[in-house]
Amino acid sequence: MKLAVIGTGYVGLVSGTGFSELGNDVICVDKIKEKIEQLNNNQIPIYEPGLEELVRKNREAGRLSFTTDLKAAVKASDLVFIAVGTPESPSGAADLSYVYGVAEEIGEALDHKYKVIVVKSTVPVGTSEEVERRILMKNPDANIDVCSVPEFLREGSAVHDTFHPDRIVIGARTEKAANLLVELHSPLTDKIITTDPRSSEMIKYASNAFLATKISFINEMANICDAYEADIQAVAKGMGLDHRIGPKFLNAGIGYGGSCFPKDVKALKHLAEEKNYHSKILQAVINVNDKQSDRMIEHFDDIFGDKVEGLTVGMLGLAFKPNTDDMREAPSLKIIPKLLERGVHVKAYDPIARDNAQSLLPQEVKIVGSLTEAIQDVDALFLVTEWEEFLSLSPAELKALMKQQVVIDGRNAFDRDALKQEGFIYRGIGRK
Ligand SMILES: NC(=O)C1=CN([C@@H]2O[C@H](COP(=O)(O)OP(=O)(O)OC[C@H]3O[C@@H](n4cnc5c(N)ncnc54)[C@H](O)[C@@H]3O)[C@@H](O)[C@H]2O)C=CC1
Numbered sequence: 001m002k003l004a005v006i007g008t009g010y011v012g013l014v015s016g017t018g019f020s021e022l023g024n025d026v027i028c029v030d031k032i033k034e035k036i037e038q039l040n041n042n043q044i045p046i047y048e049p050g051l052e053e054l055v056r057k058n059r060e061a062g063r064l065s066f067t068t069d070l071k072a073a074v075k076a077s078d079l080v081f082i083a084v085g086t087p088e089s090p091s092g093a094a095d096l097s098y099v100y101g102v103a104e105e106i107g108e109a110l111d112h113k114y115k116v117i118v119v120k121s122t123v124p125v126g127t128s129e130e131v132e133r134r135i136l137m138k139n140p141d142a143n144i145d146v147c148s149v150p151e152f153l154r155e156g157s158a159v160h161d162t163f164h165p166d167r168i169v170i171g172a173r174t175e176k177a178a179n180l181l182v183e184l185h186s187p188l189t190d191k192i193i194t195t196d197p198r199s200s201e202m203i204k205y206a207s208n209a210f211l212a213t214k215i216s217f218i219n220e221m222a223n224i225c226d227a228y229e230a231d232i233q234a235v236a237k238g239m240g241l242d243h244r245i246g247p248k249f250l251n252a253g254i255g256y257g258g259s260c261f262p263k264d265v266k267a268l269k270h271l272a273e274e275k276n277y278h279s280k281i282l283q284a285v286i287n288v289n290d291k292q293s294d295r296m297i298e299h300f301d302d303i304f305g306d307k308v309e310g311l312t313v314g315m316l317g318l319a320f321k322p323n324t325d326d327m328r329e330a331p332s333l334k335i336i337p338k339l340l341e342r343g344v345h346v347k348a349y350d351p352i353a354r355d356n357a358q359s360l361l362p363q364e365v366k367i368v369g370s371l372t373e374a375i376q377d378v379d380a381l382f383l384v385t386e387w388e389e390f391l392s393l394s395p396a397e398l399k400a401l402m403k404q405q406v407v408i409d410g411r412n413a414f415d416r417d418a419l420k421q422e423g424f425i426y427r428g429i430g431r432k
């Protein structure tokens with residue numbers, strides 16, 4: 001099949017490349033000229049394991065190309081995927097200006113040939129219908145079906161997730177469009193659900209909101225564990241073995257970040273409010289998450305009392321999670337100012353996100369180029385992102401480098417018992 005994918009962020013780039021790997025002809029479009037130039041030189045603007053090779057392979061096979069010319073790409077395609085951003089607007093609602101902007105451009109580009117327009121961006125319920133309305137406003141004779149096929153990939157494992165999806169959700173209003181989309185996705189999985197576009201849009205928000213709820217729930221349990229000296233990891237294991245609960249997304253820590261959970265939970269809450277439904281659960285999920293990164297500061301204050309001024313903290317990790325350079329809504333951005341406010345010096349290291357982090361952090365923060373530098377002579381170590389590289393250090397190695405033996409583990413990822421045996425003061429989240 002011939003596809004145009006509009007937007008070359010995580011979703012457009014990875015899913016577009018994935019479709020071409022399945023043998024389809026894919027044209028990826030972005031309005032940012034520099035991004036397209038980079039991609040045409042096999043340079044990948046995001047850090048995503050496995051993506052560079054896949055892009056190169058499919059470009060060389062002649063199935064994948066990049067352009068800024070949306071109109072030509074739409075004209076050449078049978079299916080057009082909209083994969084542009086839907087960021088948070090000041091009210092908390094999803095900002096749909098990019099989606100609607102693209103809809104209007106598509107409307108201007110269409111002729112009378114039948115095309116399926118697919119909204120892949122995460123959008124409020126009813127958006128696909130509005131996209132159709134806007135296309136038809138520009139081009140009343142357009143021969144189209146507008147569908148919703150949400151994306152469920154995770155950053156850092158996006159390539160793997162694309163080829164091994166748990167399910168594909170197709171929201172279509174005609175059998176013709178649904179059949180075409182089932183055919184396109186069937187090489188990926190047999191777990192394909194077809195439904196109406198509104199339910200499909202809601203499946204995406206409900207899935208992200210549920211995962212965020214699971215995280216805020218386990219974080220709240222961890223905070224209660226802290227108060228009673230129970231161990232959240234034992235609690236999560238004991239809970240997760242119940243098949244109805246499941247072990248995933250029960251890692252307590254400093255809260256969820258990233259480009260999607262924070263904005264999507266707020267967008268869903270806002271969507272409900274537009275119909276006068278006030279979601280108490282979503283509000284609680286947000287409240288718990290907003291406060292969760294403070295736990296590291298509370299542990300720090302508890303250990304050092306009012307003698308924190310002039311101390312140095314080594315911060316391990318800046319990205320919102322490992323295997324990504326994405327700094328959007330990263331807990332490090334909330335923790336660092338609180339340390340600086342206390343007169344604490346901060347040295348930070350992240351293997352991949354340090355360039356992205358530089359412009360987002362106050363100048364006083366010293367972003368260092370190696371793990372050893374981040375640990376050398378510090379009074380306390382803050383584990384903020386659980387990169388594999390950080391966990392390979394032995395307690396003896398840490399002890400040899402650090403000035404004082406204090407570890408505050410925001411991800412419960414270090415070997416607590418080994419650190420304690422080496423004489424460290426250790427504080428996790430819900431785990432002492
Ligand atoms: N990042 C992720 O892991 C996931 C994101 N999503 C959803 O997918 C959507 C896209 O997310 P990202 O890929 O992270 O977005 P992004 O913001 O990183 O990238 C969007 C791209 O679209 C381009 N764009 C905007 N308007 C355009 C236009 N008129 N013509 C051509 N290009 C245009 C931008 O220049 C940008 O490169 C969002 O709705 C997000 O919630 C869903 C699942 C996973």
Ligand SMILES: O=C(O)[C@H]1O[C@H](OP(=O)(O)OP(=O)(O)OC[C@H]2O[C@@H](n3ccc(=O)[nH]c3=O)[C@H](O)[C@@H]2O)[C@H](O)[C@@H](O)[C@@H]1O
Pocket residue numbers: 122151152153154155156208211215248249250251252253254255256257258259260261320321
């Ligand atoms: O809509 C989206 O954008 C995507 O959002 C998430 O993917 P992503 O944000 O890449 O990352 P996750 O691995 O889900 O982690 C999100 C946040 O939750 C935190 N987390 C995750 C799991 C856990 O047990 N505990 C926990 O604190 C992570 O540290 C991270 O800050 C979803 O997992 C994807 O299915 C979805 O497609």
